[in-house]
Amino acid sequence: MIKHRIFIGFILFEILVLVFLFLHGVVAKNNRSSEIRRKRIIVHDLMLTDLSIWTEARYTRNPSQADLFSPFQDYPSSIEHFPAGSIIAPAPASILRGEFK
Secondary structure, three states, X not given: OHHHHHHHHHHHHHHHHHHHHHHHHHHHHHHHHHHHHHHHXXXXXXXXXXXXOOOOOHHHHOOOOOOOOHHXXXXXXXXXXXXXXXXXXXXXXXXXXXXXX
């Protein structure tokens, strides 16, 4: 008879924890909106580029800033030196044709 009461108490405790975490997330998001706004102003003023994803090769650091020949900097049929280069998708055909948006 006591096992079901322990189970119900445990479930109620978990529900309270989930409600607390949800409310904490909502409050934290509202408190950080001014911080995010300030960071956007700094990024705009300093003209910062996109996020750097990897630190390995120059063409994997920021794919939007890399030139098209940099993966083949050693020679055109060279193997990939860095694992991140095999994860990044190839450039869209519009970029390869020179049709920048």
